[in-house]
Amino acid sequence: MYELTMLQAALADGTADRRCAFEVFTRRLPNERRYGVVAGTARVIDAVKNFRFTAEQLDGLPFLDGRTRTYLENYRFSGQIDGYREGELYFPNSPILTVRGTFAECVVLETVILSILNFDSAVASAAARMVTAAEGRPIIEMGSRRTHEDAAVSAARAAYLAGFVSTSNLEAAARYGVPVGGTSAHAWTLLHTDADGRPDEKAAFKAQIESQGVGTTLLVDTYDIRQGVANAVEVAGTGLGGVRIDSGDLGVLARQVRDQLDALGAYDTKICVSSDLDEFAIASLRSEPVDTYGAGTSVVTGSGAPTAGLVYKLVEVDGTHVHKRSRGKASHGGAKQALRACRSTGTAVEEVAWSIDEDAPDLGGVLNTVQLTVPLIRDGEPVDDLASLDESRDHLAAQLVSLPWEGLALSRDEPALSVRFIGL
Amino acid sequence: MYELTMLQAALADGTADRRCAFEVFTRRLPNERRYGVVAGTARVIDAVKNFRFTAEQLDGLPFLDGRTRTYLENYRFSGQIDGYREGELYFPNSPILTVRGTFAECVVLETVILSILNFDSAVASAAARMVTAAEGRPIIEMGSRRTHEDAAVSAARAAYLAGFVSTSNLEAAARYGVPVGGTSAHAWTLLHTDADGRPDEKAAFKAQIESQGVGTTLLVDTYDIRQGVANAVEVAGTGLGGVRIDSGDLGVLARQVRDQLDALGAYDTKICVSSDLDEFAIASLRSEPVDTYGAGTSVVTGSGAPTAGLVYKLVEVDGTHVHKRSRGKASHGGAKQALRACRSTGTAVEEVAWSIDEDAPDLGGVLNTVQLTVPLIRDGEPVDDLASLDESRDHLAAQLVSLPWEGLALSRDEPALSVRFIGL
Numbered sequence: 001m002y003e004l005t006m007l008q009a010a011l012a013d014g015t016a017d018r019r020c021a022f023e024v025f026t027r028r029l030p031n032e033r034r035y036g037v038v039a040g041t042a043r044v045i046d047a048v049k050n051f052r053f054t055a056e057q058l059d060g061l062p063f064l065d066g067r068t069r070t071y072l073e074n075y076r077f078s079g080q081i082d083g084y085r086e087g088e089l090y091f092p093n094s095p096i097l098t099v100r101g102t103f104a105e106c107v108v109l110e111t112v113i114l115s116i117l118n119f120d121s122a123v124a125s126a127a128a129r130m131v132t133a134a135e136g137r138p139i140i141e142m143g144s145r146r147t148h149e150d151a152a153v154s155a156a157r158a159a160y161l162a163g164f165v166s167t168s169n170l171e172a173a174a175r176y177g178v179p180v181g182g183t184s185a186h187a188w189t190l191l192h193t194d195a196d197g198r199p200d201e202k203a204a205f206k207a208q209i210e211s212q213g214v215g216t217t218l219l220v221d222t223y224d225i226r227q228g229v230a231n232a233v234e235v236a237g238t239g240l241g242g243v244r245i246d247s248g249d250l251g252v253l254a255r256q257v258r259d260q261l262d263a264l265g266a267y268d269t270k271i272c273v274s275s276d277l278d279e280f281a282i283a284s285l286r287s288e289p290v291d292t293y294g295a296g297t298s299v300v301t302g303s304g305a306p307t308a309g310l311v312y313k314l315v316e317v318d319g320t321h322v323h324k325r326s327r328g329k330a331s332h333g334g335a336k337q338a339l340r341a342c343r344s345t346g347t348a349v350e351e352v353a354w355s356i357d358e359d360a361p362d363l364g365g366v367l368n369t370v371q372l373t374v375p376l377i378r379d380g381e382p383v384d385d386l387a388s389l390d391e392s393r394d395h396l397a398a399q400l401v402s403l404p405w406e407g408l409a410l411s412r413d414e415p416a417l418s419v420r421f422i423g424l
Numbered sequence: 425m426y427e428l429t430m431l432q433a434a435l436a437d438g439t440a441d442r443r444c445a446f447e448v449f450t451r452r453l454p455n456e457r458r459y460g461v462v463a464g465t466a467r468v469i470d471a472v473k474n475f476r477f478t479a480e481q482l483d484g485l486p487f488l489d490g491r492t493r494t495y496l497e498n499y500r501f502s503g504q505i506d507g508y509r510e511g512e513l514y515f516p517n518s519p520i521l522t523v524r525g526t527f528a529e530c531v532v533l534e535t536v537i538l539s540i541l542n543f544d545s546a547v548a549s550a551a552a553r554m555v556t557a558a559e560g561r562p563i564i565e566m567g568s569r570r571t572h573e574d575a576a577v578s579a580a581r582a583a584y585l586a587g588f589v590s591t592s593n594l595e596a597a598a599r600y601g602v603p604v605g606g607t608s609a610h611a612w613t614l615l616h617t618d619a620d621g622r623p624d625e626k627a628a629f630k631a632q633i634e635s636q637g638v639g640t641t642l643l644v645d646t647y648d649i650r651q652g653v654a655n656a657v658e659v660a661g662t663g664l665g666g667v668r669i670d671s672g673d674l675g676v677l678a679r680q681v682r683d684q685l686d687a688l689g690a691y692d693t694k695i696c697v698s699s700d701l702d703e704f705a706i707a708s709l710r711s712e713p714v715d716t717y718g719a720g721t722s723v724v725t726g727s728g729a730p731t732a733g734l735v736y737k738l739v740e741v742d743g744t745h746v747h748k749r750s751r752g753k754a755s756h757g758g759a760k761q762a763l764r765a766c767r768s769t770g771t772a773v774e775e776v777a778w779s780i781d782e783d784a785p786d787l788g789g790v791l792n793t794v795q796l797t798v799p800l801i802r803d804g805e806p807v808d809d810l811a812s813l814d815e816s817r818d819h820l821a822a823q824l825v826s827l828p829w830e831g832l833a834l835s836r837d838e839p840a841l842s843v844r845f846i847g848l
Contacts, residue, residue: 001592001606009635015615060598114569145538146731150574168425174484182425187738190746191439191527197744211433222748306730307570314611320621322614324646
């Protein structure tokens with residue numbers, strides 16, 4: 001709403017064409033985390049490229065005057081967008097995205113840009129911590145049912161970006177090429193009853209194996225786990241792909257189930273655990289014989305931080321730096337670019353931000369520098385060499401290694417890096 | 425994924441046509457809240473009615489065998505759905521929604537039903553607490569930018585259902601008829617500079633008033649609030665509609681601004697406050713001269729509970745009650761309906777659940793009973809007299825009044841009502 005009322009007022013008073021720069025950044029990391037993960041950049045680029053108003057939409061906005069309506073009918077973003085790569089780390093005040101153009105064309109993008117980056121980055125930031133906690137063990141994203149039906153698709157994409165191996169969300173596979181994986185529900189076991197209406201777990205396992213092959217993962221905790229494991233191996237044989245435990249004390253149960261599987265000769269049968277796992281629960285299972293994690297609710301809701309808290313602020317008007325002075329919400333004016341300075345070992349030391357129009361500052365030559373800000377949209381068109389989802393996933397994995405070691409800890413603390421402003 | 429692999433296995437082993445009942449309920453309320461609000465029901469009904477698989481979607485699922493593909497090509501839900509009205513209160517184990525049909529037609533609806541109800545109910549449950557905390561003062565929903573771009577539209581709808589007066593999300597207005605409202609951003613003020621590039625707040629206010637009328641709400645905290653209020657009244661006169669404060673200690677500032685407005689003669693100018701308001705912040709401002717609240721992040725993220733934690737469980741197969749015995753996840757078998765028992769004063773005492781196929785149990789006649797479970801879909805078709813969004817909104821407002829008075833408190837405690845099962 002206010003994007004359009006501001007647009008209308010700006011078209012009326014002649015300020016609509018002022019050359020502006022808006023910046024996406026955050027003032028702090030949620031829950032005293034040490035880093036955030038930029039996610040959603042590719043979705044933002046698509047959304048900006050396709051940002052249009054239909055006649056039907058405009059008909060539903062009777063408060064628009066004729067001039068504003070005409071402007072929106074012909075709307076097409078023609079400006080420049082620069083920013084951090086998708087999969088890049090960020091910290092408080094990192095200039096994640098800079099949108100430059102007329103006030104009119106930039107102001108109407110606030111909500112769509114922030115919605116995408118705030119949601120996707122919240123999920124990716126939580127997912128990256130889970131991946132770190134899992135220490136190389138695969139995590140499957142299975143949280144679609146715990147978030148909005150469309151957000152679920154984006155969540156699956158963001159979790160994969162952050163290092164999850166697959167998702168149970170088929171739409172994410174169709175739309176973004178995320179690998180899919182899945183097991184079965186308790187309903188599948190409950191569905192199978194014998195002629196007298198009594199539970200028949202073996203019939204459920206048998207049917208699943210016949211349909212999905214012996215490499216499938218059987219859910220063994222619908223009734224009694226010990227009996228469930230016995231039934232699973234009896235039906236599948238020792239070549240069974242995996243068993244899933246979705247309740248109880250997962251550490252204790254994983255050990256018991258591992259012992260039982262080994263005693264039965266099912267040495268290669270994997271153990272998958274799920275049940276409201278977050279990064280802390282995953283970390284607490286490090287020493288247990290768990291092969292695969294299934295994460296749901298926590299990852300799609302950002303594990304306690306369901307929004308990244310990114311804001312979209314006007315930082316420059318006709319070449320003049322601007323910033324508000326609201327208490328607790330002060331910010332740095334000027335359109336910026338950033339680099340990360342690293343030791344020769346590759347360990348990051350700090351981020352440095354400076355004017356987007358100037359050459360990189362001289363940091364004395366002791367440190368290596370990596371340019372963080374790259375062109376994303378030029379004159380309204382996405383640049384040619386945008387990273388693929390898999391490239392962004394690899395980029396993040398490499399960046400996490402560059403953090404000072406304490407930056408990967410799960411506990412609350414200061415951000416791992418700070419941002420220094422030069423000449424702003 | 426697992427919905428379709430279970431379907432495929434069920435079509436293969438002959439269990440696909442078993443008559444099943446799945447139930448949506450929650451085992452607990454998040455954050456020890458005292459009630460939840462059912463939201464999203466109308467969206468679920470639409471989603472079920474329109475649930476289809478396109479040829480393109482099926483082409484992307486190479487793991488499907490021919491029989492399963494054919495089944496999905498012709499998919500159309502033909503069963504029964506009963507449940508609580510949208511805007512109804514719920515408690516742990518309330519049978520919010522019951523889906524009956526073949527295993528095949530019910531199992532594939534799990535994710536879409538849960539995604540909608542979990543997200544919408546999370547937002548509505550948080551929003552209802554904010555409305556209670558505001559004690560009749562209007563709250564505007566302005567959180568679109570802090571959640572997924574599609575979820576934002578549903579969040580605006582759910583917040584309105586819960587008693588918010590309007591939203592800044594225009595798509596929610598177009599799609600669901602939610603009233604819209606909006607103010608302006610700090611960018612609007614920052615955009616306005618004089619010929620020397622110096623801040624010119626008065627120019628911003630003047631342009632907004634010329635475009636939007638004197639009834640508009642001016643954002644006064646971009647630079648200095650005291651000067652901002654003075655500028656606002658100087659430009660608009662004492663007929664100014666409102667001022668918004670979006671930073672700082674809102675209680676102290678509201679008092680100072682009220683005094684200043686009154687001293688300037690702007691007695692009727694309203695004060696709107698925003699800035700990460702949740703139900704506790706809203707309650708803490710009860711005694712301050714605040715006229716309107718703007719709530720964003722907290723409402724769209726469920727104020728600490730971004731998902732309602734609802735599950736979709738198989739409870740009946742061919743007339744036999746089923747339930748799993750997983751530790752901590754036990755549930756009650758059988759397709760259910762529910763009523764709420766109330767004293768003659770209207771105060772609710774408990775919920776009672778019994779078989780969906782039987783007459784209401786005799787509770788002794790001392791209490792009045794209200795049927796909670798109503799038909800929503802019959803033979804695949806939505807029933808004729810579904811409630812409108814405004815009717816659901818009114819329904820919720822009436823139900824909140826029926827809670828025992830301690831049930832509306834914001835602090836952590838037991839659920840306000842419990843559910844008693846009879847004959848199950």
